[in-house]
Amino acid sequence: GLERGAKNQFSTFSNFITTINQKREGIGNRNSPTQLVIPNIKNVRDLPPICLDVRQKQRISIDTLPQELKAPIPPEPSLPIRTKTVKDFQDDVEKAKSSGDWKAVHDFYSTTFDSFLEINAAFKKDTNSPFNTIEDSGINAKFVNVVYDALLNAPQDVQKSVLKGIINGLLQEWKGPRTKDDLRAYCILLQNPQFSNTSTYVIYAHLLRQIAALTEADHHFLVHWSKKISQRRFKQLVDRLLQFISLRLFPAKPEEFPPMVKCTWWIPSATKVLALFNAANSLISPPIISYTDFYNSTLDHIDLMEEYHNWQCYGNSHRFSFCQYPFIISIAAKKVIIQRDSEQQMISIARQSLVDKVSRRQKPDMNMLFLNVKVRRMHLVSDSLDELARKRADLKKKLKVTFVGEAGLDMGGLTKEWFLLLIRQIFHPDYGMFTYHKDSHCHWFSSFKCDNYSEFRLIGALMGLAVYNSITLDIRFPPCCYKKLLSPPIVPCDHNTLVGICDVTLDDLFQVMPELAHGLSELLSYEGNVEEDFYSTFQVVFQEEFGVIKSYNLKPNGDKIPVTNQNRKEYVQLYVDFLLNKSIYKQFAAFYYGFHSVCASYALLLLRPEEVEILVCGSPELDMSALQRSTQYEGYQKTDLTIRYFWDVVLGFSLDLQKKLLHFATGSDRVPVGGMADLNFKISKSETSTNWLPVAHTCFNQLCLPPYKNKKELKQKLIIGISNAEGFGLE
DSSP states (O other): OOOHHHHHHTTTHHHHHHHHHHHHHHHOSTTOTTSOOOOOTTSGGGOOOSSSOGGGGGGOGGGTSOSSOSSOOOOOOOOOOOOOOHHHHHHHHHHHHHHOOOHHHHHHHHHHTSSHHHHHHHHBSOTTSOOOSSSOOOBOHHHHHHHHHHHTTSOHHHHHHHHHHHHHHHTSOOOSSOOHHHHHHHHHHTTOGGGGSGGGHHHHHHHHHHHHTSOHHHHHHHHHHHTTSOHHHHHHHHHHHHHHHHHHHSOSSGGGSOOGGGOTTHHHHHHHHHHHHHHHHHTSSSOSSOGGGGOOGGGGGSOHHHHHHHHHHOTTSSOOOGGGSGGGSOHHHHHHHHHHHHHHHHHHHHHHHHHHHHHTTOOOOGGGGEEEEEEOGGGHHHHHHHHHHHTGGGTTSEEEEEETTOOOOOSSHHHHHHHHHHHHHHTSGGGOSEEEETTTTEEEEOOOOOSOOHHHHHHHHHHHHHHHTTOOOOOOOOHHHHHHHTSSSSOOSSTTSOOSOOOOOHHHHHTTOHHHHHHHHHHHHOOSOHHHHHOOBSEEEEEOGGGOEEEEESSTTGGGSBOOTTTHHHHHHHHHHHHHTGGGHHHHHHHHHHHHHHHOOGGGGGOOHHHHHHHHHOBSOOOHHHHHHHOEEESOOTTSHHHHHHHHHHHTSOHHHHHHHHHHHHSOSSBOTTOGGGGOOEEEEOOSOTTSOOEEEGGGTEEEEOOOSSHHHHHHHHHHHHHHEETTEEO
């Protein structure tokens, strides 16, 4: 990295900033990233895109622009002739290291980075080719990587010469639209590893500002070019931008940066550029890096509700909010926003109920502040349906459950037991609402028609109540279910609008019915004559209730249209759409409305489908060491021999056995959003014979462990218990 002297050499940055600002004011604020549009949530149907996110791709023109844009392309100026190759440069570096004479290397760096034209002359694969398409940036990526890798190990005067050249390029007087050579230069400069050093942040900020202010058409090219960057370099770029935002929010040394009031545009510019990389990441399947790599955990420590209210209230104002770019907000932070938003809604509804009572001169009852559900164990589903239907106006109040005929105060345990029993009963195969697919280990909606879909609405409401009341459910839906649940994320005002319908692919079907998806995949890759060998039409048959076989035309007169080599892609797409959308529309629509009857909130616009799944079911990532650190004990001390045996055994378990233990003790093998600490896991001493197996109270996340005499006995009994237990008794 740079030494402190590098910063001192550029002590005249105030002049540089002034020059840039004057030019910006001259051009106008039309494209300034400080004037970002916050969605007008008053009218859901007119919402603009809140981020460059894959789930809103159909509303983002950056992903739908034609490859050859209609805007006139400015002529590319002629580039200087530069003949140095990667091998030549590497030889120069090796000679400089051995001789100590860095003049040739210094000259290369100072010349190459002196202007955008020189950058292109050095790194463009062919200076005579325009490279005006999104498919190929024309950048010699290998040469760029070699030059940047060598830069950090070069003497300070070489590094300073690069920064001087970048300043010259940024100070260039721009006239008219950017050329593709300019975009190439921006793409190359973004990869400069020097920008990881805080002493270069002023230059980096102005680079980001210029890129953020480019036209949407230019962003379109940068997005598609960025997806060609290697995974390691792409991750470095994202991490560099996240670090820039974090250190601007919470600087370790505030004196290193200009005052915040003079550079309010730093964070909006960086966030907008980060959005371009998020868009590039979303265009590839599988993505270059995980969506969680865009999370900035620093934002967990800012006033999230202020960010949310700014985004929610200031429809078309120029106020920036991180909620415009939800990909940067971690799932933990989003959970905080959703919970506080729900708490405010709960308080508002409870306050209104209290005011209504007082206005009618009735005595207030504390029970009116809660959603009180009273059910009989023998009529669990029907009673729960009746209670939630009658108390639809109270669904956003805090949940309290009472089992009729049982003395018990609900401190959380009864609520969790109600969820566990209800989910277990409704998802049982004999109940017929859902079909369990063993090969994918998930449930899917039964296509059987029925007179009343209210029980599907109940399941949706249960999922919503679980999110609102921080209960993790042991539900196994495929990822496309949560994609459908956010289609659209806000319930439309027009009840005739279709809900729960989303674009589905063969990949989605693989997650539900992998065997059928594999067969369709084989059809697509079949090299013979599809029409003659398969003899299929655009009509499919499926089994209805009571074994009745019914047929469905995937398109008008489908029974008369043969599947051929030419139309098989259309056939597969229509078949997948039928299975995942049309055949279960009424069931899923009821489920959708049930979920949103509880969770109706603009905070849902912040979520990805994967994040909804984590909020409902928890995370599959286990950290048993974290569980050990947060476990509470009753009758034991953490230094007791039995407890030490227990953790030695558990930490040595395979992942499968660890999941079984977690499921045995808590009712789910997944972890809440807040991590293992949020489980409030407790190990209690069981004053029984050591011949007994361990016992679990899933409603309280409690494991009752007899004082086994040795590690071998404990391991044997524990494995028997967690491997054979189902619900509340042994199979």
